[in-house]
Amino acid sequence: MFGFLQAPAAPCCGRTPDLWRGQFCGLATRMHHDFGSWSRFLINRDSTFLALAGFSDQEHPPRLSTCCNPLAKPKLIYDTGRHVEYAADITLCALGIKLRDDACDETWPRRLLAKIGERTLAPAVDKAVARLNTTGFPTATVAETILSQHEVEQSQPDALGAANPTAQAYGTIFEQHPGANSLQWRNIGTSLGKLIYWDDAWRDWTSDLRRKRFNPLSHTPAPELREMMAHEFQDFQNQIEALPDIPQKATLLQVATQTGSQIPQVNETPEQAEKKRRRREKRESEGRKWHDWCDCCYCDCTSCSSSARCCGGSSGKADACFDCGPGDSGCIDCCPCDGCSCS
Incomplete structure (x- = not known):
């Protein structure tokens, strides 16, 4: 599973910073320990961001361990502390709420699967809910807010009104984080909730039209929604910079x-944006390769800044190019790998 947020990348080669990887693997390890190995598949970048929000290097020192592959070289992971436990509990509770919602708001095959899943995973979800309740987290209120999304959408609101339940829920989740309890984190969560809802609406526009389901783009033109996303993202970024x-x-x-x-982009339709997103994800999964004898890789488009193409090198130098496609952003004509540790 992948969330709305993107993993951070170093200036060259898209190498993920150790702190992010340590939080991601630490959260996976924590969930495996608390809820079973199956729960690892629930981890995404948004839940990792939540775990990172309450991190303190003094209160939660890392340890050397492997994550998914026991034969791999041990690396620093952060799997202890209330911040990672909180992120794990929120992830399980979100799954429980999703299953409850699908059991009432989907076609009969999905309703049946949701009900089976809800009963099967009830012990793990109950454990997460109980642990959150002991900290004073308003579990029932947040669940009711998220489940009210369907009722809100029945009134055919615009994009801002439709995003309110998700925004309120995310705001509470980030504000109540044991390591980040503040109004500033609530604002960060609120902005993130809006962006996630709008991005999901953008992705689902074509399928919602086909299935005759509500989508806020029906009442908010695509360029207007794109402008709203840009302004909200700027607020989101400014709040982080003000931390x-x-x-x-x-x-x-x-x-x-x-x-x-x-x-x-402002001039893109939802269909064009989704097509470009799929092409970019495919290119990233196929185009990034690690050198077989040193710590080098091909630079990808997400590592670069502007213009038309990005380059990668089989020997740590920029000697191979990958076509980014018309209209793609985040690419440059040449992306040198000066930061690679080749010898």
Whole structure:
């Protein structure tokens, strides 16, 4: 699973910073320990961002361990502390709410699968809910807010009104984080909730039309929604920049920078944006290769800044180019790999 947020990348080769990888693997390890190995598949970049929000290097030191592959070289992971436990509990609760919603709001095959899943995963979800309740987190209120989304959409609101339940829920989740309890984090969560809802509406526009389901683009033109996303993302980024000097601030800003490059352009239709997104994801999965004898890789479009093409090198130098496609953003004519540690 992948979330709305993008993983941070170093200036060259898209190498993920150690802190982000340590939080991602630490959250996976924590969920495996608390809820079973199946729960690893629920981890996404948004839940990792939540775990990182309450991180403190003094209170939660890392440990050397492997994550998914026991034969791999051990690396620093952050799997202890209330911040990662909180992110794990929120992830499980979100799954429980999703299953409850699908059991009432989908076609009969999906309703049946949702009901089966809800019963099967009830012990794990109950454990997460109970643990959150002991901290004073308003579990029932947040669940009701999210489940009210269907009722809100029945009134055919515009994009701003339709995003309110998701925005309120995310705002509460980030404000109540044990390591980040503040109004500033609530604003960050609120902005993130709006962006996630609008991005999902953008992705689902074609399928919602076909299935005759509500989509806020029916009442908010695509260029207007794109402008709203741009303004909201700027608020999201400004709130992160205004955070005090905490250890994870640089990584959070990298996440925001990478995410901003993925927001659809003003002149794109939802269909064009989704087609470009699929092409970019395919290119990223196939085009990024690690050198077999040193710590080098092909630079990808997400690592670069502007114009038309990006380059990668089989020997740590920029000697191979990948076509980004017409209208793609985040590419340059030549992306040198000066930062690679080739010898």
